[in-house]
Amino acid sequence: MDHWAHLFSFVLPAALRNTVALLLGVGALVACLGVGAAWLVTAFDFPSRRIASWALLLPLAVPTYIVAFAYLDILHPIGPFQTVLRDILGYDSPRQFRLPDIRSLPGAIFLLGFVLYPYVYLSTRAMFATQAVSLLEAARVLGESGRSAFFRVALPLARPAIAIGVSLALLETLNDIGASEFLGIQTLTVSVYTTWITRSDLAGAAQIALAMLAIVVFLIMLERHGRRRQRYSNNGRGRTLRARKLTGSAAIIAIGLAWAPVVIGFVAPALYLLFETIRHFDQTGGVSDQLLRSAYNTVGVALAATALTIAAGVIVAWASRATRSARPGRLAMLCVRLGSMGYAIPGTILAIGLLTPFILVDKLMASTWMLLGNPDPGLLLMGSGVALVFAYAIRFLAISIGGVEAGLSRIPPSMEQAARLLGERPGGVLRRVHLPLLRPALVACALLVFVDAMKELPATLLLRPMNFETLATWLYAEASRGTYEEGAVAALAIVLAGLIPVVLLARTQSGSSYSHD
Amino acid sequence: MTELLKLDRLALAYEGERGQLLPVVQDLSLSLEQGHIGCLLGPSGCGKTTVLRSIAGFEPPRAGTIELAGRIISSASHQLAPEHRQVGMMFQDYALFPHLTVEQNIAFGLRRQDKARRSLRVDELLSLTALESMRARYPHELSGGQQQRVALARALAPEPQLLLLDEPFSNLDVDTRERLAYEVRDILQKTGHTAMLVTHNQAEAFAIADRIGVMRQGMIEQWGTPFQLDQRPASEFVADFIRREALMAKRAQAYLRGVTP
Numbered sequence: 001m002d003h004w005a006h007l008f009s010f011v012l013p014a015a016l017r018n019t020v021a022l023l024l025g026v027g028a029l030v031a032c033l034g035v036g037a038a039w040l041v042t043a044f045d046f047p048s049r050r051i052a053s054w055a056l057l058l059p060l061a062v063p064t065y066i067v068a069f070a071y072l073d074i075l076h077p078i079g080p081f082q083t084v085l086r087d088i089l090g091y092d093s094p095r096q097f098r099l100p101d102i103r104s105l106p107g108a109i110f111l112l113g114f115v116l117y118p119y120v121y122l123s124t125r126a127m128f129a130t131q132a133v134s135l136l137e138a139a140r141v142l143g144e145s146g147r148s149a150f151f152r153v154a155l156p157l158a159r160p161a162i163a164i165g166v167s168l169a170l171l172e173t174l175n176d177i178g179a180s181e182f183l184g185i186q187t188l189t190v191s192v193y194t195t196w197i198t199r200s201d202l203a204g205a206a207q208i209a210l211a212m213l214a215i216v217v218f219l220i221m222l223e224r225h226g227r228r229r230q231r232y233s234n235n236g237r238g239r240t241l242r243a244r245k246l247t248g249s250a251a252i253i254a255i256g257l258a259w260a261p262v263v264i265g266f267v268a269p270a271l272y273l274l275f276e277t278i279r280h281f282d283q284t285g286g287v288s289d290q291l292l293r294s295a296y297n298t299v300g301v302a303l304a305a306t307a308l309t310i311a312a313g314v315i316v317a318w319a320s321r322a323t324r325s326a327r328p329g330r331l332a333m334l335c336v337r338l339g340s341m342g343y344a345i346p347g348t349i350l351a352i353g354l355l356t357p358f359i360l361v362d363k364l365m366a367s368t369w370m371l372l373g374n375p376d377p378g379l380l381l382m383g384s385g386v387a388l389v390f391a392y393a394i395r396f397l398a399i400s401i402g403g404v405e406a407g408l409s410r411i412p413p414s415m416e417q418a419a420r421l422l423g424e425r426p427g428g429v430l431r432r433v434h435l436p437l438l439r440p441a442l443v444a445c446a447l448l449v450f451v452d453a454m455k456e457l458p459a460t461l462l463l464r465p466m467n468f469e470t471l472a473t474w475l476y477a478e479a480s481r482g483t484y485e486e487g488a489v490a491a492l493a494i495v496l497a498g499l500i501p502v503v504l505l506a507r508t509q510s511g512s513s514y515s516h517d
Numbered sequence: 518m519t520e521l522l523k524l525d526r527l528a529l530a531y532e533g534e535r536g537q538l539l540p541v542v543q544d545l546s547l548s549l550e551q552g553h554i555g556c557l558l559g560p561s562g563c564g565k566t567t568v569l570r571s572i573a574g575f576e577p578p579r580a581g582t583i584e585l586a587g588r589i590i591s592s593a594s595h596q597l598a599p600e601h602r603q604v605g606m607m608f609q610d611y612a613l614f615p616h617l618t619v620e621q622n623i624a625f626g627l628r629r630q631d632k633a634r635r636s637l638r639v640d641e642l643l644s645l646t647a648l649e650s651m652r653a654r655y656p657h658e659l660s661g662g663q664q665q666r667v668a669l670a671r672a673l674a675p676e677p678q679l680l681l682l683d684e685p686f687s688n689l690d691v692d693t694r695e696r697l698a699y700e701v702r703d704i705l706q707k708t709g710h711t712a713m714l715v716t717h718n719q720a721e722a723f724a725i726a727d728r729i730g731v732m733r734q735g736m737i738e739q740w741g742t743p744f745q746l747d748q749r750p751a752s753e754f755v756a757d758f759i760r761r762e763a764l765m766a767k768r769a770q771a772y773l774r775g776v777t778p
Contacts, residue, residue: 414612417575420599421606422626423675432625436616 012211015191019215021105022112022180022187023170029113030169033261034120035162039150042128045243046254054506056258057122059115059265060448061498063455063472065178066491067115068108069479070269072182073276075102080272103184111183112173114265119172120165122444123406127161128154164402167219168343171398174216175346177458178476188212192348193458202352209349216344224337270495276488287489294469295493301385301470302453305392309449310442312339312393313400318430321408336401343398347459350391354463358387383465391463392453399452400445407441408434447501454497471497521711522549522572522679527581529567529735538579541567542735545581549713549728554705556714556722558758559732565715568732569681572713573606574599586678605677609684611668613656619643619667620652626675642670645704662693669701673708680705680712686721698724719759731755 041053059067074081077094091097101107155162180187188208196205246254316339320332342350362379369377381387411434419429435442457472464473471494478487529542542564549555557565570576571591572583583591585604590597613622623642627635643649646666656664665685672680685701686694702725705712716722722729723743730740731754739751750756 414608414610418612423600
């Protein structure tokens with residue numbers, strides 16, 4: 001009772017206010033940036049459009065805590081950006097001129113928005129490119145102008161995609177711990193963390209977590225409600241939208257609009273990290289073994305988690321579709337909803353929840369093993385990283401379920417019925433029809449899961465085996481020790497590794513033969 | 518002649534949002550002989566497609582039975598899985614697999630046969646549907662009429678006992694539609710297949726079917742030969758529906774010739 005009284009009067013109100021303001025701000029910003037960018041590269045043709053259309057995915061490679069870490073230095077009153085700005089404006093001291101502090105709520109909204117918008121961009125662009133074409137053309141024929149065709153046809157059609165993208169971005173915001181902490185925003189997540197770690201108050205942390213879960217449930221319900229009535233089967237005979245060619249100043253404006261998110265969300269922080277890393281190498285002359293080992297660890301756990309997550313996502317989403325018309329379908333629907341909850345549960349809270357059962361199982365296994373006359377094996381699940389892979393799979397199952405569901409909803413039901421009538425059992429239909437048709441969707445999901453597992457910080461901090469460092473925890477440790485140059489090396493490594501899936505993602509998106517049909 | 522398909526007092530319903538039953542088809546009985554082409558004709562929303570889907574095994578009946586070659590394949594208590602029914606179907610949207618070529622689409626249902634027999638059968642169907650030169654193409658590289666012929670060939674490949682056709686010509690323009698209706702009829706007659714067709718177009722039904730059932734609001738008004746329907750309509754509705762359609766066709770032709778009737 002004491003905990004609750006204290007939390008209720010001192011911690012919760014401010015944290016709740018901050019969290020809600022952050023979510024609203026980030027939600028609005030990612031929706032504008034993501035939809036705007038998707039429409040720009042779909043409907044208009046301008047120089048560098050092809051490159052921009054995949055470069056817009058690049059901020060996916062920059063986790064929230066890294067963008068905050070980088071911009072704190074870049075935008076520092078005596079950092080590079082403000083120094084150059086003062087030189088241009090003719091001031092010579094920060095006392096005469098300085099920008100508002102980035103360590104503020106608007107600053108946090110700005111930074112999070114510019115790294116999280118690709119979730120909206122990715123889902124919306126796919127929708128614009130494949131779904132809206134003939135309807136848009138119909139709207140144009142019916143006399144709608146380009147702009148009103150966007151607002152009256154393309155935007156409503158893309159609503160499910162926008163809802164999915166925004167909800168993913170907001171859940172990511174709710175999960176974030178590093179950026180809020182660096183920027184001094186006392187959100188609910190930060191409160192959970194400090195209550196648990198700093199004040200060793202697990203019960204109190206669990207109570208704040210409960211308040212967070214209420215927001216999470218609200219977000220999920222909003223998303224599910226938004227796309228409940230949407231049906232968007234593709235009959236496979238559409239075309240790609242013919243983009244309007246821009247010239248002159250319109251083309252220059254388009255180039256500026258398309259590249260601004262890339263520069264702010266990726267190029268600037270990446271260049272900063274690169275310079276810091278080069279400076280570090282000049283001083284110390286190489287990479288430590290520790291860093292290499294944590295890179296290796298990171299890729300290993302992320303790969304294992306990806307395989308598990310995608311397999312589980314396919315099974316759950318497909319079972320739910322296969323049984324939708326039948327009566328036990330309700331159970332499968334429930335599975336989908338429960339499975340998708342994991343993404344919404346911030347890593348810190350997931351760790352609180354998983355710690356107790358995992359330790360229980362570990363102790364049970366150890367004592368059984370010792371009863372058979374063997375030496376103490378220690379904690380098997382926690383010690384081997386299995387707990388971590390599990391936590392990742394639970395966290396990121398929503399990505400794979402959501403992606404597979406969206407992919408499946410584009411396959412008309414008649415496709416499956418045709419296969420059944422041609423003598424194929426449900427399992428064979430999955431293997432011979434659904435999986436090949438889902439391949440682009442699966443590749444996209446796998447890469448998103450991989451990147452996210454690699455970047456994951458809070459759950460990794462709490463569930464990793466002893467002396468097991470990933471790049472993220474290594475960066476965090478470096479940052480807490482205040483050795484910022486070393487942190488930049490780890491951060492750059494995360495960003496670079498994150499780039500590989502982004503590049504692959506961009507290539508599958510443009511290279512698959514039937515996804516555009 | 519032997520009876521191949523028999524629907525006996527079939528009732529079908531959808532489950533509504535709140536779990537209540539919305540009846541779609543009630544007390545529907547008909548039978549179709551081996552080698553005949555049957556047709557369910559009616560305005561949209563009369564339940565004809567639901568009947569077809571239930572013969573395919575996608576809609577469990579609430580009451581009544583469906584019998585195929587003397588064996589009950591659907592009843593309220595028992596449903597044979599679609600893949601075990603030996604029923605082929607041509608879908609309204611054709612449902613061709615976009616990741617497979619024409620040849621692979623046609624061979625989809627022949628997985629259990631050995632390679633030599635499979636390719637023999639595929640060749641046979643390609644020549645039957647005049648698609649030999651298209652064998653390596655993907656569905657999106659074909660015209661609407663060609664896609665339809667692939668769908669037909671694919672449905673016929675595993676030698677189904679019964680072929681179902683769901684509004685097979687509705688996606689085509691009027692000229693192609695008529696030509697293809699006769700083409701499909703020829704192919705089915707040549708191979709001796711029994712088929713059941715669903716359409717809202719009276720001309721199509723009369724061009725292709727041996728037996729026609731006129732449906733209205735989930736009930737079958739009359740099940741008979743085209744001649745019977747034309748000469749001895751069982752109800753006002755049947756007479757009206759057929760006469761109106763015929764009149765419209767005549768008017769349209771007159772209009773095209775530039776004469777006002």
